[in-house]
Every structure is written in C-alpha cells, then in structure tokens.
Amino acid sequence: MSEQIADEHFLASxxxxxxxxxxxxxxxxxxxxxxxxxxxxxxxxxxATVRQAAGRNMARQVGELLGVDVNVRAGLEPLRGKPVRLVDRGWLRKLPDGRFSTRL
Known part of the structure; x- marks a missing residue:
C-alpha cells in the first residue's frame, strides 16, 4: 500500500x-x-501572498508583498508570468481588470 501511495505521489509531483x-x-x-x-x-x-492580501491583487502588489523591487522592470517582469501560469493551471483566477484572486 505504501508503495502505491509513493508511486501516486511521484506521478502527481x-x-x-x-x-x-x-x-x-x-x-x-x-x-x-x-x-x-x-x-x-x-x-x-x-x-500565500494573494490569499494573505485577502482579495484581489495585481502582479505589482504581489511583488511588493514578496519583497521584489517593483520599481525596476527587471525585478517585476519575471514575476508577471507566474500568476498567469497559476491561472492557466486553475490555482488562481484572473479578473477582467487584471487583478488576481484565489479560487474557492
């Protein structure tokens, strides 16, 4: 049984x-x-940051909460794609105004 659980965990990772x-x-x-x-x-x-902010966040606000220097484009640009990937995979929602929120 434990081998089966380990195999399932490996496949889901x-x-x-x-x-x-x-x-x-x-x-x-x-x-x-x-x-x-x-x-x-x-x-x-x-x-966790989107959840902690209790609501809708834009990538810039998420970056600020994570401690990323959002005033430098090189600091913010790599972060912009990550919430979008989480939206694509069903972990977050992207609202029409460009903000992100958690799924229920």
Whole structure:
C-alpha cells in the first residue's frame, strides 16, 4: 500500500522538462488530489501572498508583498508570468481588470 501511495505521489509531483536545452519545472494543474505543497516554492509564496492580501491583487502588489523591487522592470517582469501560469493551471483566477484572486 505504501508503495502505491509513493508511486501516486511521484506521478502527481511537478516533473522537470527540457525547453530550449534548459531544465524547467512544470506546474501541475489543480485537481482535488494535487496539493499546494507540490508547487515550487515561488508559486507557493505567490498563492500565500494573494490569499494573505485577502482579495484581489495585481502582479505589482504581489511583488511588493514578496519583497521584489517593483520599481525596476527587471525585478517585476519575471514575476508577471507566474500568476498567469497559476491561472492557466486553475490555482488562481484572473479578473477582467487584471487583478488576481484565489479560487474557492
């Protein structure tokens, strides 16, 4: 039984992939059997930050709460794609005004 659980956990965890010769980590789609702990630490912090802000946040506000220098474009741009990936995988919602909120 424990071997089966270990195998299922391994299959549900994000898998490294190769893109352009670089190793990248895939973000799992949100399902009832996939826990937040399977997300990479950066993505877990983004989810926690959006949840902690108790509502809707833009990428700039998430960056400020995470301690990213949002006044420098090089600091904010890498962060902008992460909440969008979480939206694409069902972890967050993106509202028409560009803000992010947690899913219920």
């Amino acid at each position: 994000p898998v490294p992939a190769q893109v352009g010769g670089r190793a990248v980590r895939l973000i799992p789609h949100r399902t009832s059997d996939v826990e937040e702990t399977l997300l990479p630490p950066d993505y877990q912090r983004i989810l």
